[in-house]
Amino acid sequence: AQKITQTQPGMFVQEKEAVTLDCTYDTSDPSYGLFWYKQPSSGEMIFLIYQGSYDQQNATEGRYSLNFQKARKSANLVISASQLGDSAMYFCAMREAPAGGGSNYKLTFGKGTLLTVNP
Amino acid sequence: EAGVTQFPSHSVIEKGQTVTLRCDPISGHDNLYWYRRVMGKEIKFLLHFVKESKQDESGMPNNRFLAERTGGTYSTLKVQPAELEDSGVYFCASSQEDRVIHNEQFFGPGTRLTVL
Numbered sequence: 001a002q003k004i005t006q007t008q009p010g011m012f013v014q015e016k017e018a019v020t021l022d023c024t025y026d027t028s029d030p031s032y033g034l035f036w037y038k039q040p041s042s043g044e045m046i047f048l049i050y051q052g053s054y055d056q057q058n059a060t061e062g063r064y065s066l067n068f069q070k071a072r073k074s075a076n077l078v079i080s081a082s083q084l085g086d087s088a089m090y091f092c093a094m095r096e097a098p099a100g101g102g103s104n105y106k107l108t109f110g111k112g113t114l115l116t117v118n119p
Numbered sequence: 120e121a122g123v124t125q126f127p128s129h130s131v132i133e134k135g136q137t138v139t140l141r142c143d144p145i146s147g148h149d150n151l152y153w154y155r156r157v158m159g160k161e162i163k164f165l166l167h168f169v170k171e172s173k174q175d176e177s178g179m180p181n182n183r184f185l186a187e188r189t190g191g192t193y194s195t196l197k198v199q200p201a202e203l204e205d206s207g208v209y210f211c212a213s214s215q216e217d218r219v220i221h222n223e224q225f226f227g228p229g230t231r232l233t234v235l
């Protein structure tokens with residue numbers, strides 16, 4: 001079963017408008033973390049925002065906010081006031097507690113959403 | 120502070136050849152991860168090092184892939200012999216061992232491997 005589902009292969013938004021990128025996850029682990037990464041056409045992976053499963057408040061980082069709905073297992077990324085430079089691939093990822101108490105905090109990724117910001 | 124670097128940025132080889140990818144993590148980061156993204160699919164975990172020790176290589180596709188991290192600094196990922204299905208982007212990421220913060224992984228720019 002998919003652990004991270006991003007149902008939107010592509011999204012379009014007008015410059016200066018807000019956009020929501022969807023992410024749902026599946027885990028039975030009570031302790032987990034959710035990440036969003038941005039991958040522009042240049043290829044590097046840029047960390048945007050993090051939400052811990054025990055965090056009481058939704059994470060925010062500048063124009064990025066994470067709409068965390070734990071009961072629904074969703075962690076949608078909201079980008080406010082879109083800019084042309086926001087055009088990129090966006091990946092949602094989850095980190096679960098390492099098996100056997102080790103230190104492998106490997107990430108499980110979704111397939112990504114390609115966001116295009118139109119002028 | 121320098122970020123994670125990877126070399127080469129692109130590699131085009133023929134089926135059956137050998138390729139070695141290199142990753143230099145952020146200085147002081149004990150954890151090093153390799154991931155791979157095959158065209159149109161998710162980014163998938165390959166393996167994890169803590170210093171020079173392999174902790175988890177459950178994501179390695181088969182025994183044509185060999186990763187090393189001698190001395191606990193840079194890491195290499197060798198594919199020998201390469202097959203067509205090995206084409207993709209190989210990412211390296213590093214993180215500090217810190218259970219308080221969220222173990223953010225810093226990614227390198229990736230190596231795009233094309234096997235013809």
